[in-house]
Amino acid sequence: MHLEGHFTVNASIDTVYAFLTDPARVSRHMPDVRDVIIQDADRFTVTARVGVSHIKGDVVMKLEIRDRRPPVSTTVVGRGAGLASVVDMVTSFNLEVGQGGETLVHWRGDVTISGKLAAFGPQGLLDRIARKNIDTFIDGIRSGLSART
Amino acid sequence: MTRSDSRYVGASVRSKEAPRHVTGRGRFVDDLVLPRMLHAFVLRSPYAHARIVSANAGRAAHATGVYGVITPDDVVRLTTPFKPGRYAAGLRVPVPEYATAVGKVRYVGEPVAMVAASSRPEAEDALELIDVEYEPLPAIVTTEAAAAPDATLIYDELGTNVAWQGHVSFGDVDAAFARADRVVSANLGIHRYSSTPLEPFACLVDPTPERLTLYCNCQNPEVVYEAITEALGIDGVRVAVPDVGGGFGQKIHLIRKYAVLTALMAVQTGRPVKWIEDRSEHMMAAGHSCDQEFDVEAAVRNDGEVLGLRIADTDDVGGSVSTLTIHFTNKLNNLFNTYRVQNLRLEGRSVLTNKCPVVPNRGIGKPGMCFIWERMMDAVAQELGLDPIAVRRRNLVTQDQFPYTTPNGNIIGSGDYQGLLDRALKNIGYEDIRAQQKTGNDRLIGIGVVIGLEPGGRNAARDMAIFPKSKQMPGAGGVEGATVKIEKNGSVVFTLGAPSCGQSHETTAAQIVADVLGIPPDRISASGGWDSSLSPWGVSCANSGNNFHLYDIGAVHGAAMRVREKVLTLAAHLLKVDRSALDLRDGIVGRVPSAAPNSSADGPATITFAELGKIAYANQALLPEGFEGGLEATYYHSHPHADPGMLPDETGRVRAQYTFGSAAHAALVEVDPGTGRVKVLRYVIVSDNGTMINPSVVDGQIYGSAAHGISVALGEGFVYGDDGQLLTLTLLDYGKSTTLETPRIEIEHHPVPDPYTTLGQKAAGEGAAIPSPAAIASAVENALSPFGARVRRLPLTPERVWNLMHVSR
Known part of the structure; x- marks a missing residue:
């Protein structure tokens, strides 16, 4: 599943970059998070509640921030397991300064779901859930940075 | 008994099994509860193709209620691989196959580990605590991709994903095509499906000190019996098959993996362990029928006569070599269908893909x-x-x-x-x-x-037809037993040599016994489910291959005939008449109406089965000289064409079925x-x-x-x-x-x-x-x-x- 989009944050590019590459801050805005464990500056583990159709439970996602190129880009790589499934995720962020000094964030995500949850892919269910979660996540980031659209 | 004697054979006698099932009194594996029983759950591969880098059970082992965890390392350490059976007759090099994936996973749902806990939810929760690190590999889902020269290998040992290639040929196919008026060709295909039995796989293992008992809803008990004996290296194995909610071939082969895993868990924990598969597990990993693609050419005359057929068969056998050639060799059973065509060449390719392994399935x-x-x-x-x-x-x-x-x-x-x-x-x-x-x-x-x-x-040697020079013919021929017994109270009980999967075997067999012994079917019952210690089983012990009608019917008929002989001998002695003057009807032995009176005409004219039972089991003094005690007999039945010494000949000719x-x-x-x-x-x-x-x-x-x-x-x-x-x-x-x-x-x-x-x-x-x-x-x-x-x-x-x-x- 490939997803991409962009959003604007009313904050400097350095501030946004620092936010996106800080596991402690960014994980706070992930949807349905039950627990966060920070291993170090690059690695963190998130336990999130997931529900797809009749399958509900926790997915434990191990995430790592890679390819830091401050303040313009970074990549978050993650693998989660739970609900007899595995979620592999690669998300990259590219930041640029807007004309008014705001920060434009372009993001691209590739998510591969294996196991039981994969069966819901063809019905479009996973796509919709992913979209919803991303919207929630972006809203969280914006509020975390006192964003404006 | 002749057909003219039939009162019950040929009649739609009411089902003996149905009342039990429709009133919820069936006894399936999941109905069985043993003291100190644990519940197991299987961790399955989420990937279609991946290397297993590591599998760590540390966290799961300490979870609430958990008594045991089995990882691939444990399976390698504690069990021996399965022997390649006849379903893998085409396997060229040995490929060890264990109860779990080892080193690699090759299809989604492949078993990787097992947890046993005091409750099923605890076991399921603990699965999430087994840390398995995978290195995903490219998944191959089509035979074309699998056969490509640069394809990722599913089994490194084979050096190719085309795991078997061969052919059978009968008649003079080239000559048939040479004299044809024209050749008609088509590319045909059948997809993957399953029989989806109502009851998925189920195992319960009781590891008593004397022996290990497996209660299992398998169709071919011999498969799990051998699997446990060989994998765990123990002789004291008993397999019992209670009611089974449908088989259709699904429960012949892959179920052995779970039988071995559950048995290993029971041995390791020292407790009875129950494992019940759920529907989704069954759909993803219990076996499918084969995707089959056929390139067919028919040599025909203009009047419609088919002179010969050339078929190139590509079978997508999924991610296991253990059933490599079953869909090919089972075509030998109806290779010419109902037609008198004399010339046919069938070429086969069994191609591995990262899909569920194929299994026998309603006709294969x-x-x-x-x-x-x-x-x-x-x-x-x-x-x-x-x-x-x-x-x-x-x-x-x-x-x-x-x-x-x-x-x-x-x-x-x-x-x-x-x-x-x-x-x-x-x-x-x-x-x-x-x-x-x-x-x-x-x-x-x-x-x-x-x-x-x-x-x-079934003639299991059929699978070796693709190796006509083979000297090993496991399962050749066909023989199956049954036991019939008149109880002390005059009722009749029988034991069949193969399990039932819900096909009214008890009803049908009772009708046979009823006609032979002259007793209504409602006074006849099956002794219970199949039990390796009690059932008279032979090489054809299988609820598969359409075996029941041939072997079990023949065996129960033969056993009933032997009991009839004993009844007549004993009754003739007790009634002091010639046995030729006696007949059996409604559980009573008496003189046939046309029989001439004899010297004992003053004595009793009839004797009931119950009276005979009391004498046979409890009054040795009244038995005729040389009479073997009891009113019980076992008979093993074969078929005139089921010659155990029969081998496929040089051209692969073999009696595939009978x-x-x-x-x-x-x-x-x-x-x-x-x-x-x-x-x-x-x-x-x-x-x-x-x-x-x-x-x-x-x-x-x-x-x-x-x-x-x-x-x-x-x-x-x-x-x-x-x-x-x-x-x-x-x-x-x-x-x-x-x-x-x-x-x-x-x-x-x-x-x-x-x-x-x-x-x-x-x-x-x-x-x-x-x-x-x-x-x-x-x-x-x-x-x-x-x-x-x-x-x-x-x-x-x-x-x-x-x-x-x-x-x-």
């Missing part, structure tokens, strides 16, 4: 073989401008040819193929429908009439031109199952297998994504037909007794699942004739049918 390769023949008969008719029925008639084996030996060695005892066709055509109103089609209307209505065999009685029922199927369908949806308007079967013991039971078998075959043709099946993920995990996604889509099946029986079986019986099990996909395909093609469409592949989903209409345009 036989629906494919029938599909080939019947699609080609229609194709030949189209090519030559002939009537498809006329082409079939031109090639059918005729009545005067029976017993008929097929070019590959099968001996078909009897049949009336022309008669089956006649009746099917009459019953569906073939001529009227054809006439109506000619008058023309806007409705897309089509008719298809096909004919097929139902082979019965009896051959047959049936003509006629389908009338309507296609919705807007959606492509197919509706079956009528479905007629005329069936020759030989002598029927219980016509109602035979009807039930036909209804079920026809409904499945029709559903397969119309859309049920497994779908994989490009990443090897199974997308059809539930019965809803899988597209199983419900009663709304299933037509009423109209059955007429046209029995032609088999000369080689005990009562003339033939198989009556999976038969209707064999021709029904071909019948639907034929009818849909006929309905789509305005579009010139050719139906070559299944399933006929609305999408595929719609495309056939619009692509043809």
